[in-house]
Amino acid sequence: MEIIRVIKTKDxxxxxxxxxxxxxxxxxxxxxxxxxxxxxxxxxxxxxxLTKICKEGRVSINNTIKELIEQGYIEREQxxxxxxxxxxxxxxxxxxxxxx
Numbered sequence: 001m002e003i004i005r006v007i008k009t010k011d012x013x014x015x016x017x018x019x020x021x022x023x024x025x026x027x028x029x030x031x032x033x034x035x036x037x038x039x040x041x042x043x044x045x046x047x048x049x050l051t052k053i054c055k056e057g058r059v060s061i062n063n064t065i066k067e068l069i070e071q072g073y074i075e076r077e078q079x080x081x082x083x084x085x086x087x088x089x090x091x092x093x094x095x096x097x098x099x100x
Contacts, residue, residue: 013038016094022071028060029067036092045090065090072096 015037020030035054036045043049050061068074075091 018095019073022096024071025073026064026067028056028064029071029073032061032064033068033073033092037094045092046087072098 013034015034019025019033022030025033032050032054035050039045047058047061047065051058054061056064065074065076069076073093073096075093075097076088077091079086079089
């Protein structure tokens with residue numbers, strides 16, 4: 001197999017190879033996590049936002065995020081305003097977090 005690489009001087013992302021070697025993650029989860037990690041830290045992560053930049057729909061992205069939550073790469077917490085649900089806040093990790 002021959003791989004043609006480009007000189008990386010701008011517009012690239014460095015991601016830990018352990019993500020790609022984790023056999024517990026589906027290919028879809030590896031791809032979505034890679035995409036999320038390539039986004040600006042100022043990007044407001046949401047399923048709606050991901051559906052705008054991905055071919056996959058809301059259900060597919062939700063299911064993949066659930067997989068990443070189960071594997072410890074994402075934490076999701078509900079946000080509330082006036083005691084009503086007001087969306088989710090996501091915390092994304094490059095290495096899986098294990099429960100304490």
